[in-house]
Amino acid sequence: MTNSKVILLVFSLIVHQVLIANANGEHALVPALYVFGDSGVDAGNNNHLNTRAKAVWPYGVDLNNITGRFTNGKNGADFIAIYLGLPMAPPYLNLSDHEKSQITTGINYASGSSGILNITGDGERLPLKEQVRYFSLTVERDLPRAIKNKKELEDNLAKSIFLLLTGANDYFLPPNRELIEKLGPQQYANLLLEEMAVNIQIFLEIMKNMVRITHLKEHCYEKDKVPLCEDRSKYFLFDNWGHPTEIVYKITSMDCFNGTSCVPLSLFQLANK
Numbered sequence: 001m002t003n004s005k006v007i008l009l010v011f012s013l014i015v016h017q018v019l020i021a022n023a024n025g026e027h028a029l030v031p032a033l034y035v036f037g038d039s040g041v042d043a044g045n046n047n048h049l050n051t052r053a054k055a056v057w058p059y060g061v062d063l064n065n066i067t068g069r070f071t072n073g074k075n076g077a078d079f080i081a082i083y084l085g086l087p088m089a090p091p092y093l094n095l096s097d098h099e100k101s102q103i104t105t106g107i108n109y110a111s112g113s114s115g116i117l118n119i120t121g122d123g124e125r126l127p128l129k130e131q132v133r134y135f136s137l138t139v140e141r142d143l144p145r146a147i148k149n150k151k152e153l154e155d156n157l158a159k160s161i162f163l164l165l166t167g168a169n170d171y172f173l174p175p176n177r178e179l180i181e182k183l184g185p186q187q188y189a190n191l192l193l194e195e196m197a198v199n200i201q202i203f204l205e206i207m208k209n210m211v212r213i214t215h216l217k218e219h220c221y222e223k224d225k226v227p228l229c230e231d232r233s234k235y236f237l238f239d240n241w242g243h244p245t246e247i248v249y250k251i252t253s254m255d256c257f258n259g260t261s262c263v264p265l266s267l268f269q270l271a272n273k
């Protein structure tokens with residue numbers, strides 16, 4: 001991994017990601033996707049931890065009620081896996097020892113409650129250091145059981161994509177949500193547009209897609225307070241913690257993959273490098 005490339009991507013207007021990667025796969029664009037980070041990409045690790053920061057129903061309501069993701073359906077890591085032609089990376093803590101010895105297409109080590117959820121949450125979580133420790137177990141213990149040839153294993157890892165969602169993004173933090181309320185969605189969008197136009201050309205395209213989202217301020221759901229909204233595709237925020245809806249993850253992942261929000265390379269370009 002030492003000769004992997006480190007590329008800084010701006011994942012749409014919302015989050016900043018560091019991708020360490022290079023790639024080229026056969027059926028899929030790359031052999032595997034490994035995911036690290038917080039609730040923005042957690043796919044269910046926190047289900048296995050003693051914490052209030054758990055995504056229980058109606059989280060997952062648009063994903064066959066599979067809980068553990070901090071949104072109504074798939075998150076950004078899931079969409080990226082799909083666009084790469086891979087299965088959605090399963091949460092590490094949800095895997096049996098046997099499953100760990102079989103999976104070669106990537107694993108998700110992310111855990112909610114660092115970053116945004118640290119504000120409200122407490123209890124157990126997987127800090128990045130712990131996530132990386134689990135990843136090294138995957139590399140040293142599990143992957144060699146699935147890929148016996150050492151050269152093949154090295155090649156597999158060198159071509160895989162490593163997605164790290166560093167979380168804490170300005171758009172979702174409480175002060176910013178206050179600003180949205182103060183200015184109203186249109187003015188806030190204008191403000192964002194002004195800010196972002198300085199750095200990113202892309203941006204108009206995303207806004208065009210976002211226009212379909214009519215509820216920018218209200219969240220779709222809040223435990224014991226706001227019942228689950230009917231049309232999740234019209235909401236920007238799923239919950240009162242600032243987690244976006246699946247549609248937002250879809251739009252932003254797609255733009256990162258084949259649009260212009262991820263620089264200097266789109267994910268598609270990165271995967272084909």
Ligand SMILES: *[C@@H]1O[C@H](CO)[C@@H](O)[C@H](O)[C@H]1NC(C)=O
Pocket residue numbers: 043044066067068090091094
């Ligand atoms: C965890 O594993 C169980 C059993 O295989 C499965 O039913 C469940 O959907 C998994 N949860 C997640 C979040 O992947």
Ligand SMILES: *[C@@H]1O[C@H](CO)[C@@H](O)[C@H](O)[C@H]1NC(C)=O
Pocket residue numbers: 061064065
């Ligand atoms: C998901 O859970 C809700 C509430 O328990 C239920 O009404 C709905 O039928 C479930 N949907 C699926 C696809 O299982």
Ligand SMILES: *[C@@H]1O[C@H](CO)[C@@H](O)[C@H](O)[C@H]1NC(C)=O
Pocket residue numbers: 083257258268
């Ligand atoms: C991205 O663009 C490439 C090249 O045009 C295309 O083959 C691929 O299907 C696109 N991927 C997605 C997820 O739209």
Ligand SMILES: *[C@@H]1O[C@H](CO)[C@@H](O)[C@H](O)[C@H]1NC(C)=O
Pocket residue numbers: 114115118122123
């Ligand atoms: C998150 O919370 C833990 C303990 O509750 C604390 O040690 C840690 O510094 C916090 N991290 C951040 C980024 O605020």
